[in-house]
Amino acid sequence: MKFIDEAMITVQSGSGGRGCVSFRRERFIPKGGPDGGDGGKGGDVIMAATSQKRTLYHFSFKKHFAAQNGSAGQGSQKTGRSGEDLIIPVPVGTIVSDAETGNMLKDFTEEGETFIAAKGGRGGQGNTRFKSSTHRTPRFAQPGEPGEIFTLKLELKLLADVGIIGFPNAGKSTLISVISSARPKVGDYPFTTLSPNLGVVKHVWGEPFVVADIPGLVEGAHSGAGLGTRFLRHIERTRLLVHLIDAVTIDPDHPMAGYEAINHELAGYNRHLAEKPQLVVLNKMDLPGADIAAALFQEAAGRLPFMTISAAATLGIDVLIKTIAERLHQLDTESHHER
Template identity: 50%
Template sequence: MFVDVAKIYVKAGDGGHGCVSFRREKYVPFGGPDGGDGGRGGDVIFKVDPNMRTLLDFKYQKKYEAQRGENGGTNNKFGKDGEDLIIKVPAGTVIKDAESGRIMADLVDEGQEFVVCKGGRGGRGNSRFATPTRQAPNFAEPGMPGEERWVTLELKLLADVGLIGFPNVGKSTILSMVTGAKPKIANYHFTTLTPNLGVVDMQGIKSFVLADIPGLIEGAHEGVGLGIDFLRHVERTKVLIHVIDASGIEGRDPIDDFYKINEELKLYSEKLSKKPQVVVANKCDIPGSEENVKRLREELSKHGIEVFEVSAATNKGLKEVMFYVSNMLDNIVEEKEDYEVYVPEEKRFTYTIRRDDDGSYVIEGSFVDRLLLSVNIYDSESLKYFHKALEKRGIIEELKKMGIQDGDLVRMNDFEFEFVE
């Protein structure tokens, strides 16, 4: 099964918690703090695997989490860092932030890596909080949470040349004739349901990768037929071989077909419509095709587009097309795909202060959550650190500006205390 789009949840490992511990040794009745730091959480990393061809693996597994860091230990033992989670993807995978739709990374080279979520930092153990005036801190830091997000993976085939055109014009037959690929071929529309790749390797021709893109129809850029699902696979190609049925046996006009397909390319992407094209007038072994080929050449000469007369069924004219396209590739300067890189917002521990109906002051937010996890409210040294943290963050000053008075109640989650100047 060919899967080229997937949406998954990824989460880096949380940092391990710092340890609260004191030396307990013989002949050392009042040992100092020796709690170690927690380990760092593992990152989530996407890595290109040359053996993968689709995003099928992500159809069955949607959730990926890296290992959390171990908690710190006694005797100043640091917790072990969590292992990074490496997620393998095929070359050509574009990683997007699912919420904003912005591109985070475009992985095209073998072994290329991208850290999509960074692991949380480990919390500091109580030995880190010892000072000349605070010799027995009975508190430690909790580990920082790892980053998490939903991401969308899109696979865009890495092909030098793309075969485009209406359904049933002979694209798959051409691919099978000039490469070792064996696509499913039958005489009805949408035989090809997935893109197929092959390597053109003919004598006297510099080899290149050729992709058969499933047939486009009017409205493809809006999702009609199979169009929008596979138009993305044309985006990376350098040259387009536009296959047209010159016989007209299905009642369509070849010139009209040319303009309709190019209109779909333009509506999907202006850049795509400007890619160099070669037109292949196929099914020229069918009587009556000569007049259509003549008309095509006259019309497309206005655009400087070369028209080749071929018969994919008998292999007539295909080598000439491939030779011409190979020379075109040599003269094309590859442009690096330009896109606005997604920059994640810097996560900060924040808080808000509001006045409740009962007159108390309520302080909420991620800063409060983290601070309360660090504090042992039953320990005097820990409470001193708590007050200093509020003062350093500017919360005490902000409460004063809001008019707080001695004896007013302050509530932080489940913890309440009376304000004293």
């Protein structure tokens, strides 16, 4: 399925039904009083977060959503039927904003959350409501209130514990396929991954965690290069970043250049991203020259801790998973103490 992380839709709630103008007409009561019922309420448009949807793909085909109108009131003081609400499912992680003002209306972070995007109009009052001691035969009723109509912008931010970041071809897709059940497309060329992949990592050191393979960043990503801003938004909700570096491509003259470039892009998009905890990992250690490159990186990195693995050869993978689990547990503990 194609991954869609932005969509524009129009939602329209139902209009209320009109009130009824009616008078009792029974045998022997030729001039009965008013008995017009109220109109029914229009249906609401309700958005609901569900894990059954993983992308905004379904909004590619349908962009206008309208709830049912309320029915008109009837004689004998019968209220019209209310219009049915319209439920729109969205993935957990969807942010809903007003397309005109840009104001955020709802941030769906949990399964089952709901948000009334457009409220149905009230039904009009029937003429029974307007009877009084001075006006015994009102021949008018209220029209129903019109429904609301809004244009909404939907954005999807993945909800993952761990985000794997790095330049294209660093081996992110291979790594997530090795440590989780995710099966992303893998190829030895840049931008194999054009959409984020999610995988659940089950292990023996604690609770499973969710990892996101964020598509390769390039220089200028924070200003939109290479779809960078669309990729960077998915990192915002992660708790830990695994910064994957292709050891073979480390520049001998500037071993830290790639590491610093990625962090520059994170800071350029949002300074809080650059401050997120990172686990630096040198990948492809099974290839010729990787050991020499790793030694140069270590000398330049100083006290910066890092790990070495080969995702393709599954070297160091268990240690990496254990380390990630321990870091997440540490972050959970720190967050609990802060509260």
